[in-house]
Amino acid sequence: MKTQALERLTSKKEGQAFPLAAVGLFIMALSVLATLNLGQAIHEKIKLQNTADSAAYSLAAIEARAFNFVALTNRTQIANYNTAMALQSYLSYAGFCYFLVGTVRDLIANVESSLAFGCSTFPFPYNTPYCILRGYFRAFKMIARVIVIIAQVAYEVVHYSAPMAIEALALFNEYILWHMQLFRLVLINAHIFSGMQEIVGEMYKPDDLSESRMKFMQGNSWMNIIINAVLNLIEFRLAFDRGAGVNPVLPDILMGALNYNDFKKRKKDKNKDAVRVMTELANASRSEESIYDRSGFAFASFLVSNVFGDKRGMTKLVAKESDSDIEPNPEIKALRATEGNYIVGDYLASDDYIESGIGIATAGISIVVALPNSINNLGSAILAADDKDDRKHYGYKNPKGKTGHPNGSYNGLVAFPPLMSIPKKTVDKDMDCNFVQQHKWPGIAPYTKFNPKADHNSDYNQPSTWMFLNIAPEYIRSERDSVPWHKDFRFNHGGNDQFEFQNLSTDDTWEHGGHSASLDTTIGGERSSLVGFLEGLNAISRGMVYYHRPDNWIEHPNFFNPFWRAKLAPVGQKLTQLFDRLTKGMGNDTFENEAFNYGMNFIRNFINDIFFGVVTSVMTH
Template sequence: MFRLLRRMRRDERGQAMVIGAVAMLVLAVSVMASVSIGHGVYEKIKLQDAADAQAYSIAVKEARAYNFLAYTNRAMVVHYSAMLTVMSYVSHAVYLDQTLRSAASVLKYIPVIGAVFAAVEAALKFWKSAVEVVSRVLIPILTGLNIALWLAQEAMLYSTLLDLVTSDGNTVIQGTDPKAQVGVAMTHGTGGGNPGLSVLRAVTSTNYSNLKNFLHPLDDGPHSSGSVDLSDPTGTGTRSKLLRDNKLSDPDMAKYRLLMGNLANAVRRRWTAEGEGPVLIGRRWNLGLCLALFQVRIAKTADSQIKSFHEDFENNRKDQLYAADDIQIRVRPACFIGRWRTVFQLRFRAAADAQGGFHQEFGRRKTDDHHDWTGITPFVTSDPSFIRPWQYHFGYPCNVTVLSKDMGAVSGANNAPFQMKNLSENAFMKNVSGRIDAEGEIVGDGFLDMTWKYVGGYRMANGDFDDDADHFRQTTGGMMAIAVGRAVYHRPGEWKEEPNFFNPLWTARLAPVKTHWEDSAMRLMIREWDLSAGWFRNAFNY
């Protein structure tokens, strides 16, 4: 008997089983914890990818819209330049008609060479008639095209606004993470999962801020510190005044007329802007003659430009396509000595404007020749902000995407993943000195609960942090992701210029959240971002 007891006391068989059982338990807990943590990390990555994809997609749409505005504005500039060139041909044709054709009409009676001058007269007469017809047809067509381009710009703005609204069922979000949900902060107060432009009435929603950020670089869009006009969010009404009113004294209209007029004048060809060409038939030339008693100079000058007039000028001519071909004869008493004095000049000019335009063929006399032009048409331009540029980012529109995912954090949720309730209720995993939650369960430092039940902060028996923690769980389902996209203006290389809607250089990129959205702005749009809230501060210490 004693021998058996001694043998059993010294027998070491079976120890591996005990150690193995304990090790397997630890291993099982570790595996479950790793799987649960890995699952949470995976779901977070998927959710963040969806938020990044949506933020970048919005930035791409904004950049494409701005580039479309740039392309259409450049097309308008080309059209105005073409109108100026046409009027230059009209002015030049008037000059040729009143000089060379008039001379040819007399010289054609000279024997032998008279036939040549007769042909010149006929050719110049045909040329003047042809350019007159072309100008009267082409200018209204180009004006109509500019109006059509402006309407296309407005349509692009409104369609982009609809595309920027982040709502449930978004294809980009669902294609990246089918479990992702649009955060409450995105559409708060809009009264629906697919709010459309009704988000303009919810000034505390993130969607509203995104739309406002897209619109505020517009010259007549909402200011960064203001609100969006629900009746005219893009400023179409202000721009449309150019079609019916003419008040250069009104800065809202003067800025459009002067900007587009200066741009069109800046891209003129040299022949259109100041003229060039051979003597007699060109738009600009000089002839000098030094005689015994005096010196003579005949100067041919040219000019073509878009002019904008005050509403009180000559019966309100508004904007004008102006072209001039002038001849001036000057003399001075001795060669290379003395002052020049003008003794004779002729003005050959043509203009198109809202009063029918005119021809000026002799001196100062103007004749109405029915060159109608409604003037510069509306277009969309930008107003980049250089006040506090680090805050407003030089007029670059930023957008925020806030997504959430139901991980079972809401009390009573039936879809909580990886529950380990049976393990968490074992006595050796409880800490009797821990806190008691509202359901009477011990929540200690050793409490093992791999569900998302207490995400956002624990709940103590006295109710501390209860409201904020519940708010976070109710609005996010346990997981939230934020991303910021930005449409930026950048010309490759060392060239630097202000953001504008005339060069298609807009591109999209993701931006750091903290560098753009200050705490005050984030608290206004997203309650969960309030760093002063107790649940947020203590969530990292749980």
């Protein structure tokens, strides 16, 4: 029952604005809270975008690091090839000199034989100088023999050790340097498949660095992780040319393990490109002075016995003479061949010989001349190869298949007086290389090679890194649950007053009845998402790994120079690029339908607008 006083108060209209003002003020107060919420929403959105940017850039930076690492290890591989070539150059040159000193000794032996002929054939006293000089030349021959033995010992030191070191350098390239490249690149797969979780999780750690708000598959949705993984894997994979080894992405490695024999055939067919590239750079980096050309060492020998001529020599990575099945050509002259047999470098060949040579030894009253057809066969050749049948190491052959230095038959030898007997050759055998693995050379090792693409719309195959991030509403919270951006306020002023203060956790809901108005201050609720996995806040970012030699944009991307960098890149640019690639060739000079061209131009421009409309307004609200 109402009292009279209460009746008077309720019947009077004075002060009716007061409750209205109270409601208004309360709404204003809520608006203040809404300001807070908006600020928090902006903060969370920026945080998510920052995270996406950091993750995209960091993945690009890690890829750039790996590419630079690959470039530097490829250069190290080249340095090893050059070292192997240098060692073989020394070996070949030492072999040549060994043959040379043997030849000089042989010429002295021939003079001694010629003197012996004069001593025994010419009448006394004409034979006296021959007999005297023969004694001296016997001594010379012995001295020369000692010198040859010294040369042989020194030569064998090189011959025993160099081939092993040469093979070891090639193996080092494959089993250490290439494996290191592969291991480093494969590890990037983990970052790709996790959606760069390391960065994402780290960004959302609280002040005390305890548990992150964005754990793997929690916060960022599984669909985003899949999208990121697929996109980044495709982009990453495009950068590599399998021909040089294996693509360092997990699916390829697994397939490569299944088809390892195919992988081993990388040196054939199209994969030759990889070997050619490495060969070209290795040959370009040689020490010019001697690995390539040893001309200028014009003559040699002792006072009484000389070999004149143009000294030639070189070491190269070469191929079989052609792509056919003929034997690799270790005949030294073949090394002087043109690009035809130079292209592929799975054979390490060395060549030292004399051109336009002639040998002369004289005792004054006796002279021996070794003609060019004999001296020009003087030399040393080494062909280091993987296949046992291809490996060669020998001195030159004369037309009868004998070692090329003046030997018993003295093909091309003129002597006066004639020879008394045929002297035994100083060096008359092919090299015995059994103790050094017969010059085994595994060839160009696998390495990581960039897959070039002459297309700006494909970014020249420079990989992008993509980061789609989503944070669901329930993870947009800080350590304190009482903050207003986790509340769903409902204020009702019709009938019974009611104020509902609902936390997202629904643990502390305050209800006072009534239904008329509400203010949901939670951020990124389902009210604003079209697709389930996009519920909450979303952000997109794109990074890019790109090649830029300082002050030189023209130089093409490759894995031999460490000029890879990381940057953020526009998202929409890729769409236009994709459109251009898909429509490439459709609009050309012969196509005269301008309406079509205008139409396509319109679509080309509009597609970005649509994309950004969707992305910025809906997906990334």
